[in-house]
Amino acid sequence: MSKVTVLSVDDIAFLEPYLPRSKDELPFVTLTYASSLDGMISLAPGLRTTLSGSATKSMTHYLRQYHDAILVGVGTVIADDPSLNCRYPGADFEPQPRPIVVDPRARWDYESSKLVQLSLQGKGKKPLLVHVAHGVERKNQDDGVCEHAYLPAEGEGPDSNSSSLDWMSMLMEFKRRGMDSVMIEGGATIISALLRRPELIDSVIVTLAPTWLGAGGVTVQPAERHEGGERVNAARLMGTAWRQFGDDAVLCGRLGT
Numbered sequence: 001m002s003k004v005t006v007l008s009v010d011d012i013a014f015l016e017p018y019l020p021r022s023k024d025e026l027p028f029v030t031l032t033y034a035s036s037l038d039g040m041i042s043l044a045p046g047l048r049t050t051l052s053g054s055a056t057k058s059m060t061h062y063l064r065q066y067h068d069a070i071l072v073g074v075g076t077v078i079a080d081d082p083s084l085n086c087r088y089p090g091a092d093f094e095p096q097p098r099p100i101v102v103d104p105r106a107r108w109d110y111e112s113s114k115l116v117q118l119s120l121q122g123k124g125k126k127p128l129l130v131h132v133a134h135g136v137e138r139k140n141q142d143d144g145v146c147e148h149a150y151l152p153a154e155g156e157g158p159d160s161n162s163s164s165l166d167w168m169s170m171l172m173e174f175k176r177r178g179m180d181s182v183m184i185e186g187g188a189t190i191i192s193a194l195l196r197r198p199e200l201i202d203s204v205i206v207t208l209a210p211t212w213l214g215a216g217g218v219t220v221q222p223a224e225r226h227e228g229g230e231r232v233n234a235a236r237l238m239g240t241a242w243r244q245f246g247d248d249a250v251l252c253g254r255l256g257t
């Protein structure tokens with residue numbers, strides 16, 4: 001496992017314009033992930049795949065220290081068993097960012113996960129799991145090792161069986177719980193869905209690793225978009241800046257709406 005090291009003054013200056021700023025109604029949202037040259041984030045569904053080199057891994061930990069929460073989907077916690085804490089050197093990271101897992105149908109078996117172990121050892125915050133309430137009035141609860149938030153499914157009617165959560169409701173819930181900034185790290189389903197809600201994303205920081213993963217990998221691919229009957233780009237970055245970190249390129253930008 002590569003060591004997390006301190007970034008150079010120039011790396012820090014490059015990232016500065018994309019760090020969280022205070023917002024009134026919603027948390028500041030940073031979308032960040034590592035992609036291959038063929039637009040993939042892992043070799044196969046459910047397979048942990050290291051794309052970031054040591055410099056961009058250090059960048060991830062540098063960014064984590066500026067966020068109140070780190071969010072991933074249930075597919076990522078099952079595949080990667082991540083730590084999601086901040087291990088940037090030379091500072092005392094209190095408070096740690098809160099890990100958030102979007103797990104609509106509560107399918108993650110978290111008891112022996114790294115997230116829970118780190119929280120019990122005081123090396124990370126207690127994870128917050130977000131589930132679908134499914135019409136039933138479910139009380140938010142704390143089972144000792146994780147907190148659980150229950151939110152209504154998107155567009156839910158009395159007979160709905162949807163397991164899709166609305167991003168606006170999730171972000172409002174995080175803000176209500178005192179989280180002013182959320183760093184969203186993946187996986188593919190989460191990133192692809194969020195790229196369809198550009199108005200909710202404040203910064204995008206993508207690591208481009210100099211490798212092709214090949215057919216069968218997991219792709220970031222937002223759903224197609226039409227305007228006035230015409231097919232248009234699904235999403236596009238504006239105000240972009242690029243910098244080399246080790247062998248990787250880092251692309252920062254903001255989403256056009």
Ligand SMILES: NC(=O)c1ccc[n+]([C@@H]2O[C@H](COP(=O)([O-])OP(=O)(O)OC[C@H]3O[C@@H](n4cnc5c(N)ncnc54)[C@H](O)[C@@H]3O)[C@@H](O)[C@H]2O)c1
Nearest residue numbers: 033034041042046047073075076164165186187188189190
């Ligand atoms: N390279 C990277 O930066 C990176 C980052 C994270 C994960 N990964 C990789 O990505 C893969 C996992 O991706 P994935 O797409 O399978 O999993 P994911 O982490 O995106 O989780 C997908 C699940 O999240 C839930 N979900 C997502 N959006 C939702 C919404 N709006 N409402 C309700 N539920 C929602 C659903 O249950 C869905 O099945 C793994 O192989 C992992 O290693 C790579």
Ligand SMILES: Nc1nc(=O)c(N)c(NC[C@H](O)[C@H](O)[C@H](O)COP(=O)(O)O)[nH]1
Nearest residue numbers: 034049050051052080082083084085185
């Ligand atoms: N930036 C980045 N580069 C990668 O090459 C990769 N595989 C991920 N994947 C994101 C996912 O959320 C991982 O699970 C966490 O990056 C692991 O985080 P920890 O070190 O365990 O804290 N992210």
